[in-house]
Amino acid sequence: MSEFLKAMAFRHACKRFDTTKKIPEEQFESILEVCRTSPSSFGMEPWRLIVVRNPNLRKALKPSCWNQNQITEASELVIFTTDNDSVRSDTAYVRRMFERRGLEPEMVDTYMGVYKNYLEPIESDEELLQDWTAKQCYIACANMMTYAATLQIDSCPIEGFDREEVEAILDLPEERRVALICAFGYRVNPQSEQKRLPMSQIVEYR
Numbered sequence: 001m002s003e004f005l006k007a008m009a010f011r012h013a014c015k016r017f018d019t020t021k022k023i024p025e026e027q028f029e030s031i032l033e034v035c036r037t038s039p040s041s042f043g044m045e046p047w048r049l050i051v052v053r054n055p056n057l058r059k060a061l062k063p064s065c066w067n068q069n070q071i072t073e074a075s076e077l078v079i080f081t082t083d084n085d086s087v088r089s090d091t092a093y094v095r096r097m098f099e100r101r102g103l104e105p106e107m108v109d110t111y112m113g114v115y116k117n118y119l120e121p122i123e124s125d126e127e128l129l130q131d132w133t134a135k136q137c138y139i140a141c142a143n144m145m146t147y148a149a150t151l152q153i154d155s156c157p158i159e160g161f162d163r164e165e166v167e168a169i170l171d172l173p174e175e176r177r178v179a180l181i182c183a184f185g186y187r188v189n190p191q192s193e194q195k196r197l198p199m200s201q202i203v204e205y206r
């Protein structure tokens with residue numbers, strides 16, 4: 001079996017983490033590096049990560065996260081927030097993201113135009129914009145979880161939280177929204193059998 005498929009088999013949504021085990025700093029930084037190098041639509045990298053290490057802050061967050069034990073027990077807790085103001089069309093941030101590709105100025109303008117055409121119907125609605133930036137976070141998170149599994153590090157993606165409450169506890173500015181939470185650490189219990197639909201039910205060839 002390929003190393004990648006082995007990691008896919010090892011990864012499960014870990015519910016109880018061993019509170020006595022800490023992810024070595026260098027390995028955790030490499031998990032963050034996987035986020036940094038993940039793909040994003042138009043290369044806009046809308047993710048802004050908050051690593052919550054303060055135990056009191058973890059405790060404060062737990063009730064707003066369906067009281068899930070992973071919030072306080074995991075070695076590392078990563079909150080994916082989105083920077084929704086920067087990615088709006090016509091911002092200096094977006095221009096810089098295109099300029100860094102080393103394009104001629106006219107090409108940058110062309111890209112800005114294509115981007116604007118694409119984003120205008122999305123950015124006109126806060127919720128659509130949040131959906132779009134959050135999607136990028138989910139891709140990065142998936143990469144991080146699978147990569148972590150190659151290091152025998154467990155994880156749990158967490159969507160079970162009250163977004164507005166979590167944003168208030170983190171005291172986020174208006175344009176920063178929480179997309180997803182992911183816990184990383186080491187399992188206490190053996191993982192249960194992976195339950196998945198058969199290939200025939202999810203794939204059709206045409």
Ligand SMILES: Cc1cc2nc3c(=O)[nH]c(=O)nc-3n(C[C@H](O)[C@H](O)[C@H](O)COP(=O)(O)O)c2cc1C
Pocket residue numbers: 011012013014015068156157158159160161194195
């Ligand atoms: C986007 C997303 C959000 C999830 N949110 C939670 C959550 O809040 N709490 C939890 O225990 N598991 C959560 N899960 C884990 C899923 O329940 C789990 O991946 C699924 O049941 C398959 O099990 P497995 O990952 O252990 O194979 C989430 C998974 C995804 C992909």
